[in-house]
């Protein structure tokens with residue numbers, strides 16, 4: 049018994065020396081990671097690992113076998129690599145540092161993010177002045193200041209309505225001017241950033257283009273607010289890194305928007321990932337919105353989904369509205385008519401979840 053105690057005492061001493069050595073090693077590994085980052089070198093270096101393993105095996109006197117030594121050190125290399133990676137992750141510009149305030153994105157006199165929550169509404173596609181004016185009047189009546197409307201429409205089928213292009217953007221500008229609104233429209237071509245600056249207030253990068261890196265870089269070169277939609281199969285890591293593309297080019301005015309992801313479920317158009325809201329709020333300092341129309345693809349559950357999003361901490365909601373959804377040129381089934389939009393706004397406001 050006494051011998052056991054003595055041996056355990058010796059083991060405790062070795063453990064504490066090992067701990068010190070492991071952490072000393074970890075600190076060196078971190079520094080190596082920084083140097084590699086500066087030199088643009090890959091973190092993982094199998095040749096260096098093999099060389100170290102060969103040297104260790106040559107010096108090994110047991111009782112551990114050579115294979116056991118290799119296994120143990122391979123574990124150490126793996127966690128060391130993780131240390132270099134997580135160090136890099138912490139450096140992402142979009143990542144929330146401890147105690148960091150929320151980013152507030154400003155377009156004209158509207159602030160997205162921060163203490164207030166924002167309702168954004170409008171037709172899926174800009175179709176005509178009459179359509180846009182009817183929607184804008186309805187938004188104004190409901191106190192909604194931000195109008196969305198697609199002019200460049202990336203559609204699944206090439207035979208579907210592709211949008212009015214520049215003419216549609218011009219309509220947005222005119223109608224927004226008449227009703228005192230702020231506009232959002234999707235840009236799909238890096239060469240169209242100047243068009244965006246000319247006609248609209250906020251650039252949208254759509255789900256299908258979330259990893260269109262040239263488009264992200266071009267948006268990063270502008271100084272306009274950008275609403276970035278989550279890709280249909282994008283992980284949150286990929287989503288955050290897509291935002292980093294924009295912010296790393298000097299444009300910090302980025303808003304994230306969860307719009308549903310592709311799963312096996314067919315009763316909704318996409319699956320609204322509510323967990324994305326608190327995770328993105330926690331992991332980044334950017335405003336996070338939820339597009340209840342695209343995520344669900346059905347009108348009957350918009351109110352509870354909007355409430356869930358707000359309760360989860362979303363900075364706002366995007367919803368589609370059209371004066372006559374049945375004849376809409378895109379997404380006819382999911383757009384609210386003007387009466388339904390009014391009821392939707394009333395229900396969301398009455399829930400007390402929307403902080404004005």
Ligand SMILES: O=C(O)C(=O)C[C@]1(C(=O)O)C=C[C@@H](O)C=C1
Nearest residue numbers: 080091092093096097125128129
């Ligand atoms: O020596 C390096 O280049 C390191 O990055 C350190 C280290 C290690 O832990 O020893 C870590 C990862 C590499 O795959 C190789 C080695």
